[in-house]
Amino acid sequence: MQNEIYQNTSNNTCWLNQLKGKEVxxxxxxxxxxxxxxxxxxxxxxxxxxxxxxxxxxxxxxxxPCDLFASSAALRDAMYWDQWECFFKNGLYKYxxxxxxxxxxxxxxxxxxxxxxxxxxxxxRKDFTFLLCQCMLRSSxxxxxxxxxxxxxxxxxxxxxxxRRKLCIKPKEILIDIENRIVEGKNFIMREIASEKGVxxxxxxxxxxxxxxxHTDFIHYIPESNKFVCELLRGLLQ
Numbered sequence: 001m002q003n004e005i006y007q008n009t010s011n012n013t014c015w016l017n018q019l020k021g022k023e024v025x026x027x028x029x030x031x032x033x034x035x036x037x038x039x040x041x042x043x044x045x046x047x048x049x050x051x052x053x054x055x056x057x058x059x060x061x062x063x064x065p066c067d068l069f070a071s072s073a074a075l076r077d078a079m080y081w082d083q084w085e086c087f088f089k090n091g092l093y094k095y096x097x098x099x100x101x102x103x104x105x106x107x108x109x110x111x112x113x114x115x116x117x118x119x120x121x122x123x124x125r126k127d128f129t130f131l132l133c134q135c136m137l138r139s140s141x142x143x144x145x146x147x148x149x150x151x152x153x154x155x156x157x158x159x160x161x162x163x164r165r166k167l168c169i170k171p172k173e174i175l176i177d178i179e180n181r182i183v184e185g186k187n188f189i190m191r192e193i194a195s196e197k198g199v200x201x202x203x204x205x206x207x208x209x210x211x212x213x214x215h216t217d218f219i220h221y222i223p224e225s226n227k228f229v230c231e232l233l234r235g236l237l238q
Contacts, residue, residue, distance in 0.1 A: 015078035020112040023072055023105065028083045031055060031068035032093060039065050042093055046135060047101040048072060050148065050219070054226045061230035062237070067093060074106035075127035084134070095139040099233065100132065101204075103147030103186040104219060107179055116182045125189050132197055143236055144194040146187045146205040150176045153218045165222060170214045200236065207232055 029052055033042075043058065043066040045051040052070050059066035069087045073080035109117050116124075135142045152174045164171065187205070194201035213225035221229075 015081050016076050016110065017078040021074065021106075021108055021110050022077070022079075022112075023108075026072050026079060028073070029068060029070040030083075030087050031066075031070075033059055033065035033067050035092075037065070041096040042067060044069065044095045044098045044139070045101065046070075046098060046131075048104050050104055051099070051101050053220060053223070054229050057226040058230045058233060061227070061234055064096075067095070072105045075102070075131060076106075076110060076123055088138075097141045097143070097237065098135045098139040099143050099145060100135055101145040101147075102128075102131070103183070103190065107182045115178060116185065121185055121189065124186060125193065128190060129193050129197075132193060132199065136197065136199070141237075142199050143233075144190050144199055144201045146190070146201070146203045147183050148205045148219055149180050149183055149209060150218050151215055152176055154215075165224065168212060170212055173214060176218070202232075202236060204229065204232060 029049075031052075033055075041064045043062065043064060045055055045058070045066060045068045047068070048070050052068060055066050055068045069084065071080050071083050073083065107115055109115065109120050110123065132142070132144065154171060154173070163169075183205075187203075191201045208221060208225065208229070211225065211228060213221050213228065216222055
């Protein structure tokens with residue numbers, strides 16, 4: 001039987017190794033762009049499928065390699081940090097800029113019985129602080145991006161969607177109240193920690209919510225939004 005706790009001696013934190021609190025499907029995705037080249041200005045996205053959607057566009061916009069560390073695992077989960085260690089194990093790639101865009105996964109309590117509790121927010125604060133410090137050790141330019149609000153999934157009609165995207169007609173979208181309280185709680189914590197560490201917190205969620213773009217599901221925006229997001233990130237570097 002696997003131990004349910006991994007001890008992390010670097011910050012006296014116990015990472016959980018258990019079935020409770022996991023998603024139905026957990027996954028990870030590593031991307032090393034221009035992996036056979038030595039590049040002085042390399043970007044890292046620390047995120048999930050949100051950043052995976054824009055990775056290529058960001059590389060093209062900034063004209064430099066853009067790597068990706070993406071995981072569905074919660075920060076409290078030993079699975080996340082096993083993947084993190086694996087990603088950096090080769091030691092070949094150094095990062096000029098790191099964008100941290102996490103929080104879209106893991107809204108379930110540690111015991112898997114409810115949404116986030118006060119304890120889970122407290123745990124997230126500690127784990128996110130550790131993640132941010134790890135990123136700051138790897139780059140002098142770290143940016144924290146806000147977690148995205150979630151919307152009720154609309155009934156999808158391929159024909160209507162094609163017309164909508166051609167004419168750029170944004171549909172009415174409805175927020176999910178309960179889960180968005182968790183999103184806002186996480187954003188509050190990440191903003192506070194970024195401020196404490198002297199790191200820029202950028203509310204990219206607000207920019208997208210006020211944009212002309214809409215969602216393909218409950219959280220991912222249409223592909224036409226990729227360029228818009230990349231230009232916002234380029235603006236942070238200027």
